[in-house]
Amino acid sequence: MYKINLQALITSKIKAGQTEIQSVRPMFCFLYLFLFCFYLWRKYITIM
Incomplete structure (x- = not known):
């Protein structure tokens, strides 16, 4: 019984981590x- 409970806890942690990653990804x-x-802009300025 304890082992099953631990497994459920781990899976819930993994799911929480996945939702965190999904919310952070658009920001990255x-x-x-x-x-x-910014890199292209700097490159354009050096050409000018």
């Missing part, structure tokens, strides 16, 4: 996009 995508745009 936005950050990468911003850095890429």
Whole structure:
């Protein structure tokens, strides 16, 4: 009985971790996009 309870606890922790990752992912995508745009902007300035 204790083992089953522990397994349920672990699966709930994993599910919570997955939802955290899903909420953080768009923020990281936005950050990468911003850095890429900044890099292109700097490259454009050095060409000028």
